[in-house]
Structure formats: C-alpha cells, structure tokens
Amino acid sequence: MTQSKHVDILIVDGHPVMRAGIRACLAARPDWRVCAEAGTGEAAVALAQRHRPRLVILDPALPSGLETVREFRRHIPDMGILIYTMHADECLVSDILKAGADGYVSKNDADVTLLAAVEAVAAGRQYAAPSTGRHVGKKVPCPAQILTPRQIQVVRLVAEGRTNRNIAHHLQVSVKTVESHRTAAMKKLDAHTVADLVHYAIRAKLIRL
Incomplete structure (x- = not known):
C-alpha cells in the first residue's frame, strides 16, 4: 500500500x-x-x-x-x-x-x-x-505632507532594516537625533512598531520592492 x-x-x-x-x-x-x-x-x-x-x-x-x-x-x-x-x-x-x-x-x-x-x-x-x-481603497498619506525631509530619510532607512547606529553614521548625526526623528515620525504616522513603519514605507513607495 x-x-x-x-x-x-x-x-x-x-x-x-x-x-x-x-x-x-x-x-x-x-x-x-x-x-x-x-x-x-x-x-x-x-x-x-x-x-x-x-x-x-x-x-x-x-x-x-x-x-x-x-x-x-x-x-x-x-x-x-x-x-x-x-x-x-x-x-x-x-x-x-x-x-x-x-x-x-x-x-x-x-x-x-x-x-x-x-x-x-x-x-x-x-x-x-x-x-x-x-x-480596498485605503489611502496612504503622502510622506511630504506629514513628515519632514529628515524624518522621511529615517523612515526609509529603518524600513531597509538599518539600526539607529547605522542610520546615524549614514546621515552623520548622533544616535539620539535619529531616535528623535524616528519617534516623531512614528507618532505622526500612528505607527507603534518597526513593522508599521516598514509597511508604511512600502505603501508610500519610500523603498523599492
């Protein structure tokens, strides 16, 4: 059998x-x-x-x-x-x-x-x-309408999987500054986790698939 x-x-x-x-x-x-x-x-x-x-x-x-x-x-x-x-x-x-x-x-x-x-x-x-x-039909806020240019950069880099330290080195700013921009961006986007930021970045076309 x-x-x-x-x-x-x-x-x-x-x-x-x-x-x-x-x-x-x-x-x-x-x-x-x-x-x-x-x-x-x-x-x-x-x-x-x-x-x-x-x-x-x-x-x-x-x-x-x-x-x-x-x-x-x-x-x-x-x-x-x-x-x-x-x-x-x-x-x-x-x-x-x-x-x-x-x-x-x-x-x-x-x-x-x-x-x-x-x-x-x-x-x-x-x-x-x-x-x-x-x-279906859910709107995604345009990044430029709610985030500063620096916050957009930080969200994009977070969505790419980079750490705060790596982002700070890339942007030539302090880790504390990165954390501040990241926190502000998450508050504006009503994002509670890194996954929320990743999904926003995908929907808003901040990162390429």
Whole structure:
C-alpha cells in the first residue's frame, strides 16, 4: 500500500509564539508537515533551498520581507508562497503579488481561512482572503505632507532594516537625533512598531520592492 505524500511547509515569522500558533493550526491536517521554521528572511531562503518545501508561510513584516519573496522566486520558482500578516490593504496586496506571492491571508482571519489558503496554494492555485476586500481603497498619506525631509530619510532607512547606529553614521548625526526623528515620525504616522513603519514605507513607495 502506497502512503500519501506529505505536504512540506516552511514557516517564516519573527515571533516564536506566532510560529507555534501556525504550527498548531496546521496540525489539523495530518498530511501537512512543518519541515522547518525561520525567524529571518536570510535563514528562510537557506532553509527553503535545503528542504524544498511545497510552500512557505511568510510574514513580510520581517526586514527585507518582500525581497525574501523575490529570493524565493529566484531560487525555488515552483514553491508556493503564502503571505500571512497583520496588515492588509490594496496597495500592499498588489505589491506582494507583484513580488511573486501566490496567496494573502490576514492574521486577523479565522484559522479556517489560513487552512483554506494553504490548501489552495499547495495545490498550485492563488488565494486572497475575503477580508482583503475590506481594505480596498485605503489611502496612504503622502510622506511630504506629514513628515519632514529628515524624518522621511529615517523612515526609509529603518524600513531597509538599518539600526539607529547605522542610520546615524549614514546621515552623520548622533544616535539620539535619529531616535528623535524616528519617534516623531512614528507618532505622526500612528505607527507603534518597526513593522508599521516598514509597511508604511512600502505603501508610500519610500523603498523599492
């Protein structure tokens, strides 16, 4: 008797608790197997090349998250890519799909939605969660209208994954000055985390995908 082949899945998320939650959700399907986990894009690309999973579940809020999608497409073109994130707006969905992703699910969606998305992407189909439509038409404030030129520079560099010390060296200012601009920019954008700044920078076209 021939046993059914497992669907190998790679989980990529910067938060161990979230990775554990995804793993627990996927356990509902005995034919699915988590072959590896990663907390960074660089580690994820290396693991994907080693294990060759059927699909990857990726949070693009990681530094260079969308570049990781491009790297997946370059190195493992037949692997399915499912984006799983807290953020869902029309511009971001469009950018992610252009980068090569096959599916998009919000972390605010029910577990059953994630399971449906994994099933679709594993079968070679594209998937967009119904919740995506609730964000269509969301406006992104123009950077020049709400941020100073220096704040725009800092947001762009933060979104590229640079540290405060590295930004200070690049701009030839003190670390304290960088922290001040970063705090002011986050307040103006109502951003609470670095991931929020990254997503704003992507939507506002401050960084290239």
